[in-house]
Amino acid sequence: MAENVIKIRNVKKVYRMGQEKISAVNNISLNIAYGEICCLLGKSGSGKSTLLNLIAGLEKPTKGSIIFNKRHIERMNEDQLAKFRQQYVGFVFQSYNLLSTLTALENVTLPLIFRKVPAAERNKKAMQMLEAVGLSERANHKPAQMSGGQQQRVSIARAFINSPQVVFADEPTGNLDTKTTYEMMDLITALAQKNKQTLVIVTHDLEIAEYANRIIHISDGKIEKIQHNTNKKKATVEGGNQI
Amino acid sequence: MSTSDMIKMALRNLWKRKLRTFLTILGVVIGTASIVVMVSIGIGMNESFQQQVEQWGSLQVINVSAAGGGMVSVSNSGSSRNEKQATEITASTIEEFKKIAGVEAATPVMSEYLYFVCGKYMADASVKGIDPASMEAMGYKVEQGRFLEEGDNNTLVFGADVVTGFYNPKLSWEMRYNSPPPEVDVLNDKVMITTDWNYGTRHADKNLKPIKVDVVGILPSGGETGYAVFMPIKALEQIKQDQQEYEEKQSGTKNVNRVKKGVYQNAMVKVASMEEVQQVQDVIKEMGFQAYSLTDELETMKETTKMLRMMLGAIGAISLIVAAIGITNTMVMAIYERTREIGVMKVIGASLADIKKLFLTEAAFIGFAGGFLGIIISLGSSKIVNIIAVRTNSDMLSSIPLWLCGASLVFATFIGIAAGYLPAKRAMKLSALSAIKTE
Numbered sequence: 001m002a003e004n005v006i007k008i009r010n011v012k013k014v015y016r017m018g019q020e021k022i023s024a025v026n027n028i029s030l031n032i033a034y035g036e037i038c039c040l041l042g043k044s045g046s047g048k049s050t051l052l053n054l055i056a057g058l059e060k061p062t063k064g065s066i067i068f069n070k071r072h073i074e075r076m077n078e079d080q081l082a083k084f085r086q087q088y089v090g091f092v093f094q095s096y097n098l099l100s101t102l103t104a105l106e107n108v109t110l111p112l113i114f115r116k117v118p119a120a121e122r123n124k125k126a127m128q129m130l131e132a133v134g135l136s137e138r139a140n141h142k143p144a145q146m147s148g149g150q151q152q153r154v155s156i157a158r159a160f161i162n163s164p165q166v167v168f169a170d171e172p173t174g175n176l177d178t179k180t181t182y183e184m185m186d187l188i189t190a191l192a193q194k195n196k197q198t199l200v201i202v203t204h205d206l207e208i209a210e211y212a213n214r215i216i217h218i219s220d221g222k223i224e225k226i227q228h229n230t231n232k233k234k235a236t237v238e239g240g241n242q243i
Numbered sequence: 244m245s246t247s248d249m250i251k252m253a254l255r256n257l258w259k260r261k262l263r264t265f266l267t268i269l270g271v272v273i274g275t276a277s278i279v280v281m282v283s284i285g286i287g288m289n290e291s292f293q294q295q296v297e298q299w300g301s302l303q304v305i306n307v308s309a310a311g312g313g314m315v316s317v318s319n320s321g322s323s324r325n326e327k328q329a330t331e332i333t334a335s336t337i338e339e340f341k342k343i344a345g346v347e348a349a350t351p352v353m354s355e356y357l358y359f360v361c362g363k364y365m366a367d368a369s370v371k372g373i374d375p376a377s378m379e380a381m382g383y384k385v386e387q388g389r390f391l392e393e394g395d396n397n398t399l400v401f402g403a404d405v406v407t408g409f410y411n412p413k414l415s416w417e418m419r420y421n422s423p424p425p426e427v428d429v430l431n432d433k434v435m436i437t438t439d440w441n442y443g444t445r446h447a448d449k450n451l452k453p454i455k456v457d458v459v460g461i462l463p464s465g466g467e468t469g470y471a472v473f474m475p476i477k478a479l480e481q482i483k484q485d486q487q488e489y490e491e492k493q494s495g496t497k498n499v500n501r502v503k504k505g506v507y508q509n510a511m512v513k514v515a516s517m518e519e520v521q522q523v524q525d526v527i528k529e530m531g532f533q534a535y536s537l538t539d540e541l542e543t544m545k546e547t548t549k550m551l552r553m554m555l556g557a558i559g560a561i562s563l564i565v566a567a568i569g570i571t572n573t574m575v576m577a578i579y580e581r582t583r584e585i586g587v588m589k590v591i592g593a594s595l596a597d598i599k600k601l602f603l604t605e606a607a608f609i610g611f612a613g614g615f616l617g618i619i620i621s622l623g624s625s626k627i628v629n630i631i632a633v634r635t636n637s638d639m640l641s642s643i644p645l646w647l648c649g650a651s652l653v654f655a656t657f658i659g660i661a662a663g664y665l666p667a668k669r670a671m672k673l674s675a676l677s678a679i680k681t682e
Contacts (some may be wrong), residue, residue, distance in 0.1 A: 058590065058676040078595050086592035097587040097679065101255045114592040158591065215624050 005033040005198050006055060011064035013050055013221075024050040024062070026216065026221035034165075035196040037189060039212035043204055049219035052202045057081045057091060060171050065093060069165070086115050090159030094171040098143040098158075103112040105139040105149075108157045115157070122167055129157040130184065133187060138203065149180040160191050166198040173208060185211050244597040248297065253387045253604035260577070267573040269471045271613020272620060274566035275655045278559030279621035279647060284628065285552035285639035296537050298469035301382035302517050303347075305524050305536040307332070307340070307510040317662060329531035332507045337591075340512050343526050345519035348380035351476055351507040355483055359472075360435040364409040365443055367404070370436075370472045372479030373511065379511050380591035383468055388430055388460030391473055397456045400438070400473040401429055404463035409459070412443040427630075429458040431679045438486045451489070454482065474549075480504055515524055563655075566661040570609050574666035582673060589675035603660055605647055610659020 013025040032055075034039050042048040043128045053059040055066055057073045066073045068088065068243065071074050076084060090111075096234040099109045112122035129135045133153040143151055152172065159167050168186060173181035190212050202211060209215045217224040257264040260626040296302060310328040329336070332351055340349035350384065353372045358365055375382070375391035375398070383390070391400055409427045411418045435453035462468040487501050505668060511525065512534075514520045520538045578585070625641040632639050 053676055056590075057244065058674075060678075082589065082592055082594040085590065091586075091590050093679065097583070097590075099584055101252075101259050110588070111591045113244055114588075114594070114597060116245050119248075162592075 002036055002182065004031040005069060006030075006033050007067040008032075008051075008055065008064045009067070013047075013054060013059065013065060015069045016060045017045045017158045018178075023052065023221050027064075028218075028223055029064075029220070030216065030223065032166075032198060032200065033158075035193075035198060036214065037192060037199045038201070039209040039215045040200065040202045040218055041204065041206070041215050042218035046218045046223045048204075049200050050221075051218065052168055052170055052200065053198065057084060058090070064096075064113060064227075065122045081133065086111065086162070088165045090112055090162060090164040090167040091157055092152070092156065092159045092167065092169040092172045094174040096143070096148070098154055100143050100153055103140045103142055104135060104154045106145070107154055108161055110158060113164050125161060126157070131153075131159045132160075132191065133157045149184065152180075152184055156184070156188055156191070160197075162195065164196060166200060167192060169201045171203055172201065173205070181208070244593070244600070249597075249600055249604050253601055253608060254433070254661070255607060256577070256581075256601075257605055258632055261577070263573060265570050265624065267609050268613045268616065269565035271563075271610055271655055271659070274559070274563030275614045275617025275651055276620040277562045278556070279618060279639060279643060279651050280624050280628065281559035282552075282647060283550075283556035283621065283625050283641040284639055285298065285555055288548055288552065289423040289545055290642050291640050292541060292548075296541045297621075298466050299540075300537055301513070302537050302541065303514045304381055305512040305514065305520065305527065305534050306352075307506050307512060307527055307532045307534050310531060310533060311435045331445060332532075337510060338622050339530070340510065340527065343353075343512075343523055345380045345514050345516070345523050346512055347515045348513040350374035350381070352511050352591035353476060353479060353483070353507050354509075355438075355479060355601060357410075357482070358437050358440055359405075359474075360442060361409060361429060361432050363411060363443070363609040364425045364427055365412045366405055367440070368408070368470060368472045370403045370479060372473050372474050375475040377511075377513070378473060380628055382513060383473075386463045387572060388458075390460060391475060395459070395475050397436075397454060397478050397658075398475060399434070399456050399458045400460040400606075401458055402462045402469045402471045404469035405472055406461060407464075407673040408470075410495060416574040430461070436482070438482065447666055454620040465471040476507075483587050505593040508513070509558060559594040562659060566613065567595050567658045570606055570659055570662035574610070574663050575669070577605070578602070578666055578673075579669045580672075582677075583679065585670050585673050586675050589673075593664065597670045599667045599671040602670050603663050606659045606663020606667070607656050608659070610662070611652070611656040613659070614655025617655065618651060632670050 002103050008030040009026060011028050014021060015022045015024055026047070028051060040051060050059065054061050054088055055068075055073070057066075057076065061074050064074075064120040069083070071084070073081075073084070091107055098104075099110065102110070104113075105123065108126040109117075109122045110124065117125075127136060127139065130139055133156055135150060135153050136155070138146060138150060140152075143154070146154070152175075156172075167188070172188065173184050176184060185208055188199065188201075191197075199212075201208065203209060212229055213226040217227065270441060273352045293302070294599075309330050310330050334351075335533075337351055337505075339350050340346055350373045354369050354374070356367065357370045358367045373391070373397040376393040377402070378391040385400065388400070391398055406427065406429055407424050409425050411425065414422065436456050436458050437451060439448050439451040439453075441447045442451075456474075462471065462473075483502060484504060487498060491498055510532075512523065517538065520536055523533045524536055524538075535550040548664035588598065624645060625643050628639065632641070
């Protein structure tokens with residue numbers, strides 16, 4: 001198999017709820033390869049989201065190590081994590097999480113703004129990204145003026161604009177109807193495959209898991225089984241003219 | 244994040260909550276306006292004091308007198324400060340004064356009470372003898388004619404009130420008061436000077452011959468110089484010497500306290516700027532002289548109202564503190580509302596510094612905008628205060644110098660940043676994850 005972008009070694013995450021200790025992630029080890037589409041599948045409360053947060057550096061593990069390109073994420077401080085996210089990571093959230101004061105275009109440019117990319121350059125890039133997700137004519141709309149599907153497209157454009165090595169998607173279609181869900185999944189996987197980017201999807205939906213190369217079943221904070229998905233769903237729509 | 248992006252985003256965030264931003268700014272406006280107006284009243288009071296004092300004479304002139312003043316100089320016995328006591332002022336002392344940094348001119352001063360004759364009229368005044376070359380530098384103003392100049396000898400410059408004070412010595416006191424002041428043209432008519440106060444009456448001393456003098460200028464009425472007459476000191480000294488000689492001859496005894504020529508008790512020193520007056524005054528005191536200037540008077544007046552001015556300032560300061568708390572409150576509210584937004588920004592790569600700066604920029608802008616509008620309002624209220632002050636004849640004039648505008652703008656912005664610091668720090672510390680989780 002290709003080289004691994006993420007190596008997870010014996011990771012534990014324990015939450016304290018009053019007197020009780022709850023192991024959300026219990027001794028998980030996992031490798032994720034470059035260019036892989038990987039799905040963390042599990043029921044609500046299985047610990048799949050916690051695992052994603054740990055990999056993305058949003059939470060610190062109680063034990064174990066997470067190595068991203070030879071760098072230990074669990075050892076980084078907040079500023080290092082901010083730089084790390086700017087450079088290597090894109091996020092797609094269930095609830096889109098667009099900034100309501102900014103237009104679609106500005107929301108897409110936001111990661112570039114934090115990287116101090118000059119306005120002309122970042123706007124050009126963001127326009128291309130919006131075209132790729134099929135929203136170029138909505139560039140100047142505010143989030144409140146767009147449908148859920150459109151907002152998620154903007155958020156996908158935002159996740160990919162930096163050409164990150166890894167894109168994390170946490171229940172990306174949780175708030176969308178079935179038809180839009182497929183559109184969205186087609187879009188995300190097409191974009192990721194085009195540039196050989198790694199995609200880590202968290203979901204409870206088997207249908208969505210079908211899009212992945214590998215499905216990691218998680219239950220009670222442990223890996224139940226790893227399933228190589230041979231009859232992976234193909235992107236049915238054109239993922240647009242990605243950069 | 245670049246500065247321009249930061250400002251743009253901050254303004255947009257403020258604009259989104261227009262009403263709240265406006266109300267917070269309003270607080271700063273009131274705070275700034277009250278502090279500026281209060282301080283301006285304090286400044287205005289000082290300025291009107293200065294104008295008052297300037298009517299009494301130039302603030303840049305120091306009056307120097309020799310210790311002891313001709314009397315037995317054992318005064319100041321316990322005082323260790325004045326170890327060196329200078330008892331006389333001579334030409335070399337004047338030269339020393341002129342060498343002190345900041346001194347523009349210096350002259351010895353003597354005064355004699357003398358009488359003037361113009362036709363059948365007389366007047367009397369204290370004549371000040373000074374170095375004629377220094378008169379213009381001393382800051383006097385002539386209304387007609389000219390100042391005393393180098394080379395003048397028996398030349399006089401009259402105060403306007405002395406000119407209107409001419410009377411007919413032949414009339415009784417009562418009649419003098421009831422008759423209108425005589426028309427005398429001292430600039431053109433023949434004027435004489437005499438030490439004989441009975442001149443022109445039947446008690447006049449025939450042996451005292453009046454001296455013919457030239458009146459070359461008239462000083463404005465009122466103030467310091469209205470009742471003064473200036474004369475070159477050499478000429479005045481001669482008159483004094485002659486008088487002393489005559490008196491000794493009359494009485495046949497030697498006057499032990501006789502004033503020597505070239506030795507004076509007083510001097511005036513003109514300083515180039517008001518700021519240097521105290522400094523020069525101290526140097527002169529070091530030399531063993533007593534020195535007094537109108538700035539002393541001004542300082543005393545300022546000192547007595549200091550308490551009032553401080554209280555005015557404190558009232559302003561309190562309202563600005565209230566405004567600062569308003570800013571903090573607004574920013575804390577904003578953080579609660581924007582917890583999610585902050586988290587999202589962190590997750591997609593905003594650094595801690597970016598988050599902090601964004602909130603500080605917003606707070607700074609509230610301070611800046613409030614300060615700016617506050618200044619505009621203060622300029623307006625300052626006008627109103629002045630109109631009322633003029634109507635009620637009060638000293639509470641308000642004056643807003645440019646530096647006060649600048650300082651209050653900077654101060655208001657600073658208050659904004661200070662008030663926003665805690666909330667900004669709090670926003671920075673929000674965990675990215677808990678921020679996103681907030682529904």
